[in-house]
Amino acid sequence: MKTHARAVVVGGGAVGCSIAYHLAKAGWTDTVLLERDELTSGSTWHAAGLLPLFNMSYATTHIHDYSVKFYKTLEAETGLNAGFSVVGNLRMAQTQARMDEYMLYASTAETVGIPFEWLKPGDIKDRWPLVRTDDLLGAIYHPTDGYINPADVTQAMAKGARQRGVEIVRKAQVDSFHREGGEWVVRGRIMGDRGGNLIATDEPFEIRCEHVITATGNHAQRTAAMIGCYIPAVPVEHQYIVTEPDPALVEFRKAHGEHPVLRDADAKWYVREERGGWILGPYEWGAPACFKFGVPDSFRADLFPLDLERIEEEYMSMIHRIPSSEHVGLKDDFNGPICYTPDGNPLVGPAPGVENFWFAEGFSFGITAAGGTGHYLAQLITEGEAEIDMWALDPRRYGKWVNREYATKKNEECYAHVFILHHPDEEREAARPLRTAPSYDRMKARNAQFGQVNGWERPIYFANTPDFDDHAARSFRRGGWWKFAEAEARAVREGVGLFDATAFTKHIIKGPGATAFLDWLTCNRLPKVGRINLTYALTDAGTVRTELTIVRLAEDEYYCVTAGAAQAYDHDYLVKEAAKKREEFGWIEIQDVSTQWGVFAIAGPKTREVLRPLVVDTDPASALSNKRFPWLSAKTIDLGMCPTLAIRVAYVGELGWELHHPIEMQNYLFDRLMEAGEPHGLKLCGSRSMNWLRQEKSYRAFGSDLGRDATPLESGLHRFVDTEKDFRGKAAMERTGIRAACITVLIDGPDDTDPWGKEALLADGRKVGRLTSGGYSVHFGKQIGIGYVEPGYATVGQKLKVRMLNELWDAEVVEESPYDPTNATIRKDG
Template identity: 75%
Template sequence: MKTHVKALVVGGGAVGTSVAYHLARAGWSDVMLLERDELTSGSTWHAAGLLPLFNMSFATTHIHKYSVDFYKTLEAETGLNAGFSVVGNLRMAQTKARMDEYMLYATTADTCGVPYQWMTPTQIKERWPLVRTDDLEGAIYHPTDGYINPADVTMAMAKGARQRGVMIERKWQVDGYEWTGSEWWVTCTKMVEKGGNLVPSDEQIIITAEHVVTATGNHAQRTANLLGIRMPAIPVEHQFIVTEPDPALVEYRKNGGEEHPVLRDADAKWYVREERGGWILGPYERGAPARFQYGVPDSFRADLFPLDLERIEEEYMAMIHRLPTSENVGLKDDFNGPICYTPDGNPLVGPAPGLRNMWLAEGFSFGITAAGGTGYYLAQLMVEGEAEIDMASLDPKRYGSWMTTDYAVAKNEEAYEHVFILHHPDEERPAARPLRTSPAYDRQAARGAQFGQVNGWERPNYFAPQGFDDHAARSFRRGGWWQHAVEEAKAIREGVGLIDATAFTKHVVKGPGATAFLDWFTCNKLPKVGRINLTYALTGAGTTHTEYTIVRQSEDEYYLVSAGAWTDYDADFLRKAAADMAAEFGYIEIQNVTTQYGVFAIAGPKSRAVLQEVIRDAAPETALSNKRFPWLSARRIELGMCPVNAIRVAYTGELGWELHHPIEMQNYLFDLLEKAGEKHGMKLVGARAQNWLRQEKSYRAFGNELGRDATPAEADLPRFIDLTKEFHGKAAMQAKGIRSTCVTLLIDGPDDADPWGREVLFEADGTRAGRLTSGGYSVAFGKSIGMGYVRPDLAVPGTKLKVKMFDQMWDAEITVDSPYDPKNETIRKDI
């Protein structure tokens, strides 16, 4: 057995074998896979093997599509039949709201090239007469997916990996990881059979590896403990049952009826497919418990839990309703096994937090569907430095160090239960909330704040009258919250509004090497002392890793503000880059001060007047003037008794300031500003109105317009790129050129809906032109607005396109950058 490899993959399920296969296919010739038991002995063996293309995530849709396409090629390469039954996938809808959901998904599918068809209840009944359709609105049908045998596809990938030189070793358990500074020392113990259990022997070896990938499935918590990290991948029970043959189904197929597609009745919370003349029912019921939150017992191998039929009675009866011939069919088999989940249902794929050359591929609730694509894109990350799609939404560091076991358990159980709920784009799930709250949370709640969650923080989405039902207000169109957001946006455009932006990520970077480091780390010029700059830190591939607002507080001390959702993601990148360059630049100190400072953003034509009421200065009437406090500058000021680091910048594009303050003084400052704002009509404003306003200014948002699949040049941000200096990722950025360009569009959409930022863009002749990355409503223009990427030849103001919403084409026109106040006159307004 070899003891030194370039890459060691730990875990022999579908995900692990795919990663090993794709690393070898990408050119790494020295790859080994270790499995503690037998290949497929984890969740793979009892998975139902469904391959649903339906997914609201752009990245995950690409991953699933790759898997579906890839699995169809395995037999030609390996000679092994992966057991892929391409029967299609029929998602039925009982309500118009569910059809709205499908239409929103469909336009995302268009951006990824995923084929689909619409079907009426009559068409469904004509094609599959055993399905009851009288209470359906319709369905979306994917003809290219279906189901696969999980063990067969795993073995096919394993054979393909071996053919490419991968070494696969079974019955070896990893018991320790140690990073030497250049490679991993992985302690491995030989496992042996003893009394039906798998137990460690006395035989141990150490394998050294340049890179390690963990794909340990249900054992993710053990892996996290060995690595000294936190990982919210915890299994939840998933049960499915197999019926005896259904005589009506047997007769239907005997008479030439085509095999049913995988049937999904989302409103009834189940999937069903054919299985040897009978049916497999897989419910996603309420009350399914998390298991193994502290690790899998040594005695648990390819085992199952007892079936809880009472828990799935509602879903079972719903299957009988949809397939009436199944009513008198007996049960032949049942499965209740652990399936790993994460709080948002997406897997953890990418670099482990704080560690070098350690890669995670954990937390797969749809592991068979995602395995092929995960291997492909993770191999790109490892071999090429970045994937062709933005993988940030799957990055393990999207969950911060605040995350605990209890939190993961509550959210994972919720994610399981929510598989088939209506996934409104404005949904906010309630489990484990509130958890991270700013001091002013209770005050804002008392004033009608309807909160969303970002990185665990409670953040107002909008404000509504007491008793308002946020859940009932959600919609795929303009929900009940929409008018409240309109009024908030108008308040900032016409008067003054106050936004709680405490969730912003905040770092202090200082020391003798700080200036040289940040000059290399970011692509824009560094600001002078007392000034600020917007800049970007690039990946090694030249794409955008992080957006920063940099405040220079002294010659060698900087205050960095970045997106609130990505605190640990930003911190990890910043610290690793600083450590890499310390020998060249000198000592650099990095402090994550996110929880030390609260932030209020005050904006609007009357924002200066409100602050003048409470600022303590020898000449308060001029303290906030352009002369003493110019745009894009920062000053230490006093608002009443509260010391504030005030930054003259506004994400809304209006006159305004960000007020960074000691978080323990937040309630005092809130009360002070609220009282001062009364006579000026100041309104509390949430994140949804702010999101609309920033699109009117063409302000790019990280995770939307800015990400690891586009460069700052492609985001059309030349004014923030200093090509006269050398910076990290510069050469790669220039080599990529301009593959697509970010633009802002005004849209003549339906009267009752706005785009969400997931929609596809077409030219008039039906040629796909690009996709939206943001969407909403513009109070300045009285119509829908959006931002997105199009082919460079189309990125010209006045270009007319079509945006697909609710299965219809709507007129859209590319406008100038910053269509609202393009000369920034309002933001620079003086006294």
């Protein structure tokens, strides 16, 4: 067994073996994989092995697509049959809402290049007569996926890894990780099997390495605790049953190939063929989380007792859909732990607080994701970035406020939502409200409907009645909330609106090295004292890592505002990068002040009329004028008794200010603003209308329009890049060139639907790009979107097609900031 390695992978399931394989393929052949028992003895062994391509996430769709293609190559490389049955996947729909969901998903699939077919009930019955279709509206069919034998594909990847130089050590229990002398020390024990229990032998081991990657499945919480971290990867019980052979299926197979995997999403189950019978896998309500405090040492390849009563409804619906299964007996059953996370996406990327430690944990669809995760995580580790933006999977999307109780409730909810309609406007209810700004109750009393970002409750729109049902208002088309968002957007354009932006991430960066550090970290020039600037921190690959609004408070003190969802993500990044640069630049202090400051954003032509009565100043009439308070400046002002850092900027593209205030004074400030705004028709607004309004100004959103797969030049942010200075990622940015160009489009779409930012863009009969944002423009009276296309299709006036509801609609590339392109409204004096 090696005592030194470049990388150590902990965990010998499908994910761990894929990571080891792809690290070696990338040239890191000095890799060791450690498994506490036998390969596949974790959740891999009892997985059903399905490979569903269906996913609403662009990044996750790429990961699943890579896996399906990769698994088909393993036998030729290793000589081992991975057990891939390419039987196709038939996803059925009983309702129009489900068909709408499939049509939105299909556009995402189109952007990635995943093949699919649309089938009517008659088509289904003709091809698969065992399926009852009289209550179906249709289906989407993926001909290229199916199911795989989890143990076989894992062993094939393990053999491929060994062939490339990876050492795989079984019965190796890891007990600790320590950072010493700039490298990791992994210590543990070799285990022996005595009487069915793993017992430590007298063989301790120690491996020193540059990088540690953990893929420990149900043991993720214990693994993370070894480095002082908590991650919300808590298993949930998943049951599936195997029937005796179905004579009707056996007869069908005499003249046909293997039956496709069936998914009746409205009935919450999947079914696939197994040795002449059926496997039923339900995703029922009430499945409990398990191992809340960690997996017992005695738990190995074990299962829980079956709870048939819990899945009775799903079992009966299988009989309804496949009538021939009614008289078939049960052959076997499985009830095992499958790891989940609060949003269903795995945790793939850097561990917070430490260097060169990587998580690959929380996989609820581990077999499907294993191949792609190994590929893209290996890119991230060996090259510094993956070719796709991995932000949606980053472990640091969850902050330190997340604990076991929260994870348990959300993971149980996530399991139950596997087959629930995945509305783009969905807001799930479990573990809420949790993080609330002081004005939460006041806004709720005014009929605010809340979403959540980073655990914070944030108004998404304001209804006109206290008993409005947001759940019933959700849709893949224009939901019941649409009219409220439209009225809010119009109020901002014509009058004045107030938004709660308290969830913003906020940092103070100061010290003798702060200026040099931020100048190196970001691509735009730094603002002067009292001024602000929008800028970007880049990755080493030259792509956008983080968007920052920087307010310069003093020569060496800065107030930095970033996305609300990125609090832990940005804090960990800033702290790590500052630590590396202190010797070069001088002392740099990073303070996360996100919970100390509340934020209201007020915007619209009547903004000054609302604020003037509140400003405590020798000349309130001129305090907010362009001369005394110009655009893109910041100063501390008193609004009544509330000292406020007012920043003259508005994400909605109107005259406006962000009002950053001590959070304990928020209710006082809110009440004063509402009183002052009443004569001017001040309207409370939510994030949905803000999203529409910012697109009229071509303002990009981090996490959708901006990410680690595009440079700021590709994102059309040339005016925020100072090429006269040196900054991190500059050379890579310039070397990359323009692979795709960011555009704004206006769309002549259907009367009842707006784009969601997942749609394909076509020209000349082929896909040339995709939308990353979408919505409705109250100014232009039509749909609007932001997206990326091949550079040759980015010219203003270019005619495109956008696919919505499976139909093509006319779209046209318009100038940057189609609403108020000269910023006359924003700069308006008064």
